[in-house]
Amino acid sequence: MPLQIRDPHGASRAVAYLMLAAGVYNFVTGVLMKLGAPIFELIALGVASAAFSLTGVACLRRPGKLPRAFWLSVPFLSSGVVTGLNLATQDTSTGAQLFYLWPLLYAASYLSRVMIGATVATISAGHALVAFTFMDVGAALNDWIAITVAMAMTALVVAGLVERNDRLRDVLEVQAGSDSLTGLANRRTFDEWLGTTATAAAHGGAPLALVMIDVDHFKNINDTWGHATGDRALRTVADALRAAAPGEDHLVARLGGDEFAVLLRAGPQEAIGYAEQARAVVMATDGLPGGPPQLSIGVAVLPGHATTGEELQRVADAALYQAKAGGRGRSVLAGATPAGTASYP
Template sequence: MRFQLRDEPGAARSVAYLMLAAAPLVFVTGIVLPDEHPLGWVVAIALVCLVMAGGGAMSYWRPARLPRLWWLVAPFATTIMIAGLNFASRDAAAGSQFFYLWPILYAANFLSNRNAGLTLALVSAGQAAVGFTVLSPGHALADWISITVAFTLTAIVVASSLRNRHDRLREVLEAQALVDPLTGVANRRSFDGSLARASHGGGPLALLTVDIDHFKSINDTWGHGAGDRALQAVAEALRTVAKRTDDVVARLGGDEFALLLRTDRDGARHAADEVRAALEAAAELPSGPPGLSIGIAVLPDHAGTAEELRAASDDALYRAKDGGRGRTAMAVTPPGRHSTGQPAEVSAAG
């Protein structure tokens, strides 16, 4: 992305630390240490220090009040400020050039490669403007080449190695945050987002809410290890039915699962039968294949929104349990809503 900003909180902290640290440093080096103190210079340095201190305080304590564009232009503004101070003080020493490291590191870490390249070009131009004004041409050229090469290598290392490693770690953590660690299927947080997105798509959408019958007795009789294996077997049986890329299998918590399919009532009923058949084939379970109660609701037959679909499927699940467990129940069509299938029913497995 052209104006990509990565990790806005981290960018805000980086800007805050720079400005809060730079303000007193500029005050000391610009006003306290010099032997001469022209009034105009003192006023200019004092204003720069106040702006940096204020910007640092806002970035640290009130970052939300600053426009998002600020985090994108911060390295460019900082580069211009460093070059301006160096030019005004006619300071081309190596120490003054090291201040350019901050915008280089910031852009390489938080901005896109294009913006990092633009920052590097601006730093190189700023250093050249000061060096060729203050130093002899030969000395200025040598300094300009060496500093530009050093900063370029620094930016490449940060952008290609450290940033990519950080991105991979963040992707892993984000994926783990959306997956149930025991079964490997989506967790409730991930499922809620998938349901909200799918409910706005076209075509019928079926939600199967699945509960393991008498799961507590499995844990009490065979141990929690057997209970975990039963949960994994149910998740695997649901996966065999979720064949499309937009189908979703999720563990909502405890022994409750959900299966989201882009299908109609007949397809959902057939999917429930397939889940039971797949689970019956899991002969390695010490407790034997567990029974399932399944509630089915279909959008738009039984609901018009994601929340209504969830409520209708939960209601159907409760009716399946009340009917004797080990059953599949279809949701009741609300009054006034057109149904494209058969009336609500509860059927035994098999």
């Protein structure tokens, strides 16, 4: 998106520290070290120093009070300030031009490619104004082309590095929230979802069903056929839980070992229907030496069986233990008597 701001917190800190440093630097080098300069120049630099410092304090202490447009305009405002100071001091030196690096790096680090291109164009135009004002045409042209190319190349390199870093971070976030064997969400992600969705359901949102699943006699599968077959059985169950889940507003997770959990936006009967559909998908698979694994399933719904996420998990666990106690290989809805896989109140 052209107007996207990447990492607003980092952007606000970057602007704050720069403005505070610029305020001090400008006051020392532009005022204290040039006390014999024309009074108008000293006043202008003093006012600029104060403005930098106040802006830095605002960005550091109250970044949320500043409008979104401010953060988008920062590279253009700062490029304009650098150009204005270079014009006021008639400074065409390399040191003066290096100050353009800050708005460039800010845009490349926190803004979109469109805004980065616009920043490079602004810097190029600002430097052209200074160079062609105080240098002869030939030297100004060479200097302007060199600065424009250097800024454009720097922007490309930095933006590429930032985008690569973003992609790597996204991959790490996915890996941190996923189970490596099955590709399902892990317990960390499940806990986050349960907290968020349970709160929404408790405050009048769509009902939330929690389906807890255990693979029956999973230790026997490992002991009889080996861990590789046990892993295949777990992946079979994971694939079935994914395939049976309706729509996209759900979470399928492996909590650890042979324990799975599914969060659904569904009422009691729909959740039980999902549990039986998942069991049917598992039973229809072949290729495992001991045949498809059986599942014990407990189902609870908020509101109805619980009022909080913690309570929902506790009630669903109780229903799961009820299914195991009733002979395994069946689904039990919280509060119901286990009666096989197809009979529910």
